[in-house]
Amino acid sequence: MRLTLKITMAILLGVVLLFSLHAYLSIQRERTQLKERLSREALHLGQSLRVMLGDIWKIGGEGAALNFLERSNLVSGSFTVRWVWIDGGTEMRYRPRVPVEKLSALNKGESVSLLAESSAGHDFLMTYLPLVTGGGRLGAIELSESMDELHGYVRESLRRSALLVAATIGSALLLMALLGNILVNRPLRLLTEEAERIGAGDFSTALTLSGRDELAGLAVTIDRMRGQLDEARQAEQAANEAKLSALEKLRHTERLATLGRLSAGMAHELGTPLNVIAGRAKLIASGDLSPEDTTRSARIIGEQSERMTTIMRQLLDFARRGEGRKQPVELNRLLRGTVDLLAPTAKKEGVEMQLKIQDEPARVNADSGQLQQVLLNLAMNGIQAMPRGGTLTFSLDGNCDPSLTAPPGTWAGSWCRIRVEDQGEGIAPPDLPRIFDPFFTTKEIGQGTGLGLSIAYGIVEEHGGWIEAASTPGQGSIISVYLPQIVDGENA
The missing domain is CATH 3.30.450.20 (PAS domain)
Structure with missing residues (x-):
């Protein structure tokens, strides 16, 4: 109408x-x-x-x-x-x-x-x-x-003209209402209903209009489009399922690669409590200890066992493949857990870990496992960039406003920024724009897959954020991760 x-x-x-x-x-x-x-x-x-x-x-x-x-x-x-x-x-x-x-x-x-x-x-x-x-x-x-x-x-001429215009308008409205309802409104209503069904994903109903006018031709085109969309949807669903499966396999493979690099550092962490447990067990078995010393040795064995259990649980949680599920994540807690997980590897490589967090909670809507994979990938790259040791720094800033560097179309509210800073060899200026490309790596053969940064970039992008990289050859690199901040249960 x-x-x-x-x-x-x-x-x-x-x-x-x-x-x-x-x-x-x-x-x-x-x-x-x-x-x-x-x-x-x-x-x-x-x-x-x-x-x-x-x-x-x-x-x-x-x-x-x-x-x-x-x-x-x-x-x-x-x-x-x-x-x-x-x-x-x-x-x-x-x-x-x-x-x-x-x-x-x-x-x-x-x-x-x-x-x-x-x-x-x-x-x-x-x-x-x-x-x-x-x-x-x-x-x-x-x-x-x-x-x-x-x-x-x-005045009389104006009155006559106004009466004539009013009569013309009234007659035209009646005529157009009658013809419009028959020739335009009914066909358009049928076309609208068909378009709404197609928009809702219902491709089962065909539409045919009598006549040879433009609206009948449009109905034929819409019906042809309905069939094409049905075929395209089926093909897209199959392609999306294959893509998601391949992407999850790649991410899991990268998690296992990171896990392998972490395991070398964890071996030393597990060896120390095992030696303590073995020594205390031998003392208890000798029967030479007093009841108080026996109790104390048993307590130490329990503490060391709990320590090993915690280490193994961290590794298993990180290695386990699970369905992505976004929920409120407190970044201060996540960063502490990531630093604890990296500490043995960093110690083995002669790298000191520093953590700079804020007093107030900083929350984002994210999958904690995927976000931890991003941080571990960035941190492992920083550790490997410092073969002679150095300092790897995690820092967290809330309520950021990166409007000058934000990509077009991103959220204009408050952001959380996680910075991973190393004191390594840095990245050459020609290589800096390519570091997030799949399979691009400057490491030696066997040192990396070339997928870590690409996967990290994809994960952050899926969470509504982006990654920035800055580097000075010979002085180190800074990777900044921006994520939309949650304030009172909503994005700021």
């Missing part, structure tokens, strides 16, 4: 504009003609009065002439006749009704016609005919005629 209404309103607008323009031009033309006719009548009457007034002035003097003009008002019909002096300094009753400066043409012997408004707001057509009296003083005959007749005519 809205389309029919738009078409109707467009047609009616054109009709109204044409009618209005025609009425305006007609009224203006007739108004001009009427004004010219009134001016001619006033001039004819004024010229006759001027001739008679001049003769009377010569014969009977000023008094007789002015009395003649006053009596002329009785026979001049709609005109009002007065005598006025043009040179100023006269009585009020002999002054023109219009400013004298507008009557300058009278000094040249020319007549003047113009419109003037009274103090009551009525318009008058004023006509002045100059007359030089016997004493050489310039005066004029002033004829004024009310323009109320003209205004009444204009």
Whole structure:
């Protein structure tokens, strides 16, 4: 119905504009003609009065002439006749009704016609005919005629035009409503319902419209599109399932590769408590310990066992493949757990770990396992970039506003930023733009798959964030991870 209404309103607008323009031009033309006719009548009457007034002035003097003009008002019909002096300094009753400066043409012997408004707001057509009296003083005959007749005519013309436009609009609305409902509204309603079903994923219903017009052709096109979309959806579902499966396999493979690099450091961490447990067990088995020492040794064995259990649980949790599930994650806690997991490997490589976190909680909506994989990949790259040792620093900043570097279309609210900074050899400027490309690596053969940073970039992007990299050759690199921050259960 809205389309029919738009078409109707467009047609009616054109009709109204044409009618209005025609009425305006007609009224203006007739108004001009009427004004010219009134001016001619006033001039004819004024010229006759001027001739008679001049003769009377010569014969009977000023008094007789002015009395003649006053009596002329009785026979001049709609005109009002007065005598006025043009040179100023006269009585009020002999002054023109219009400013004298507008009557300058009278000094040249020319007549003047113009419109003037009274103090009551009525318009008058004023006509002045100059007359030089016997004493050489310039005066004029002033004829004024009310323009109320003209205004009444204009109002009547406008009323007739408005009635005609209203009748045209009413007839057109009725006709367009009837034809629009049959020819436009019903087919469009069927097309809309079919489009909504297709948009909702229902491709089971076909649509056919009778006729050979454009809407029937559109229905055929929509039905053809329905079949194509059904086939495309099935193909896309299969492709997405294959893609997700391959992506998860790649991520799991990278987790296992990272786990292998972590295991070397964990071996030493497990060896120490095992030696303690073996030694304490031998002391207990010897039977030479007092009851108090036996209890103390048993407690130490339990503590070391718990320590090994914690280490193994961390490794197993990281290595376990699970379905991604986003939920509120507290980044301070996640960073502490990541540093604890990396500590043995960093110690073995001579790397000192530093953690700079904030007092207030910083939460993001994320899958903690995937996010930990990102941090471990970045940290392992930093450790491997420092073969002679150094410091690897994790830092966390909440309520960031990286609007200057944020990609177009990202969230404009508050962000959490995690920085992983190393003191390694750095990345060469030509290689820096390529470090997130799949299978690109600057490491030696066997040192990496070339997928770690690419997978990390994809994970962060899936979480609504992005990664930035900055590096100075010989001084180290800084990798910054930006994630949308949660404030009161919603993204800031």
